[in-house]
Amino acid sequence: MGLKIEGFEGSGTFEKGVHPPGRKNFSTDIPIEVIPTPKKVVLPMSQHIGAPCASQVKAKQEVTFGEVIGKAKAFVSAPIHSPINGKVLKAANVTLPNGRRVPAIPIKAEGDQLEGKALMDEIFGGDWSKDCAGKYDPKAISDAINDAGIVGLGGAAFPTHVKIMPNEDKPIDALLINGCECEPYLTPDYRMMIEFPEAIIAGSLLAGHAVGAKKIVIGIEDNKPKAVESMEKAAAGTGIKIARLKTKYPQGSEKHLIMSVMKRKVPPGGLPIEVGAAVSNVGTVAAIAGAVLKKKPLTHRVVCVTGAGINNPKNLLVPMGISYGELIDFCGGLTKDAARIISGGPMMGFAFADLSTPVTKGASGVTILTNKDVKKADETACVRCGRCVDVCPLDLVPSKLAVGSRNSNLDVVQKYNIMACLECGCCSYTCPASLPIVQLIRMGKAMVAASAKK
Numbered sequence: 023m024g025l026k027i028e029g030f031e032g033s034g035t036f037e038k039g040v041h042p043p044g045r046k047n048f049s050t051d052i053p054i055e056v057i058p059t060p061k062k063v064v065l066p067m068s069q070h071i072g073a074p075c076a077s078q079v080k081a082k083q084e085v086t087f088g089e090v091i092g093k094a095k096a097f098v099s100a101p102i103h104s105p106i107n108g109k110v111l112k113a114a115n116v117t118l119p120n121g122r123r124v125p126a127i128p129i130k131a132e133g134d135q136l137e138g139k140a141l142m143d144e145i146f147g148g149d150w151s152k153d154c155a156g157k158y159d160p161k162a163i164s165d166a167i168n169d170a171g172i173v174g175l176g177g178a179a180f181p182t183h184v185k186i187m188p189n190e191d192k193p194i195d196a197l198l199i200n201g202c203e204c205e206p207y208l209t210p211d212y213r214m215m216i217e218f219p220e221a222i223i224a225g226s227l228l229a230g231h232a233v234g235a236k237k238i239v240i241g242i243e244d245n246k247p248k249a250v251e252s253m254e255k256a257a258a259g260t261g262i263k264i265a266r267l268k269t270k271y272p273q274g275s276e277k278h279l280i281m282s283v284m285k286r287k288v289p290p291g292g293l294p295i296e297v298g299a300a301v302s303n304v305g306t307v308a309a310i311a312g313a314v315l316k317k318k319p320l321t322h323r324v325v326c327v328t329g330a331g332i333n334n335p336k337n338l339l340v341p342m343g344i345s346y347g348e349l350i351d352f353c354g355g356l357t358k359d360a361a362r363i364i365s366g367g368p369m370m371g372f373a374f375a376d377l378s379t380p381v382t383k384g385a386s387g388v389t390i391l392t393n394k395d396v397k398k399a400d401e402t403a404c405v406r407c408g409r410c411v412d413v414c415p416l417d418l419v420p421s422k423l424a425v426g427s428r429n430s431n432l433d434v435v436q437k438y439n440i441m442a443c444l445e446c447g448c449c450s451y452t453c454p455a456s457l458p459i460v461q462l463i464r465m466g467k468a469m470v471a472a473s474a475k476k
């Protein structure tokens with residue numbers, strides 16, 4: 023790896039990984055727009071990693087914007103709030119983009135709603151204090167994050183209060199904020215850094231104070247110079263540093279961000295806290311600022327609707343529970359040659375077909391690919407070229423994991439540490455035999471999880 027980047031221990035990059043085309047041009051320069059309130063939202067009671075929520079409402083009950091709909095019943099969980107004023111409909115089951123069927127609470131919109139600029143101002147507007155973090159007790163910050171139902175908005179959907187809390191046994195000296203957005207096509211984090219940098223800085227200071235971090239660094243890939251400029255301006259005088267990192271996938275993965283900025287290696291299967299670090303995403307810390315400074319629960323998020331298969335790509339502020347179909351309609355519908363709809367981006371996302379699927383907290387966008395984009399060679403047998411091993415950023419052996427998963431061989435997949443795989447897709451991207459390595463690994467992981475329950 024290269025030399026150190028100025029002011030940091032790391033070199034701004036990590037070993038292995040790939041360089042897929044960014045394809046951010048569809049939506050990167052389009053300002054965030056507020057989508058009109060839909061007639062109905064459907065709120066899955068499981069929008070996060072951890073225990074599902076328990077419904078707090080009954081059919082026909084009237085609810086208001088921000089009211090708790092699902093209550094967290096475990097430490098690793100996050101409550102769910104209504105993004106609209108309305109009336110609760112009969113509970114139902116919905117299918118998430120990853121294929122999981124989960125209970126959900128539908129709410130029909132009724133009465134006045136916050137719309138357009140008023141809604142944008144409610145969530146991201148106003149003054150974001152840069153000097154008040156020290157006035158809060160760290161536990162109070164973590165509690166406010168918990169009450170607001172904040173989870174990792176970069177896609178992981180891990181409850182944020184669990185990460186952002188004081189830990190005397192394992193002190194954290196550095197908070198890293200992920201502004202890389204290395205996944206092709208996706209642009210919500212970029213737009214947040216351009217349009218709402220002050221909220222990101224305020225949330226970073228609050229999160230850093232909560233974990234006791236001595237330094238806070240925002241990592242941004244060097245193909246986003248306007249975002250670097252915007253964040254540097256907003257961070258002036260706060261002590262927060264901006265690290266320009268190499269454009270490389272998966273630069274935004276927690277472990278690789280830590281390596282790039284701090285040259286610390288998180289052990290296989292380990293967590294950032296084991297090397298004294300905590301990692302959050304720019305959208306997540308902006309939500310933290312809202313939760314602590316404005317007492318606002320997480321009801322909306324920014325998503326992009328992008329790709330050559332959508333008529334009018336956009337970045338949108340949307341309520342949780344709106345359907346992907348409504349996002350697509352609002353963006354002018356699919357083009358004639360649209361071929362695949364992906365929740366997220368093409369490297370880590372899930373292709374799905376049911377457009378009634380609701381948007382959840384971890385959904386960063388929807389990418390619509392065309393026939394030309396998805397045209398691919400037929401799958402052939404593994405030619406043992408080793409390219410998947412050469413690019414795996416976690417030093418796994420993807421070919422063994424794929425074969426073991428395909429053959430339902432629990433011993434092989436466990437021997438080759440399948441659960442450490444972050445499903446980044448570098449192996450599939452590079453495989454000349456077009457093997458669906460990540461899909462096979464996901465199957466293998468499900469097999470391991472099922473065997474653990476027996």
Ligand code: SF4
Binds near residue numbers: 413416444446449459
């Ligand atoms: S095995 Fe997992 S971590 Fe390694 S390249 Fe493939 S998807 Fe990424």
Ligand code: SF4
Binds near residue numbers: 403410
């Ligand atoms: S890249 Fe594909 S063909 Fe090459 S070793 Fe890996 S699985 Fe086999």
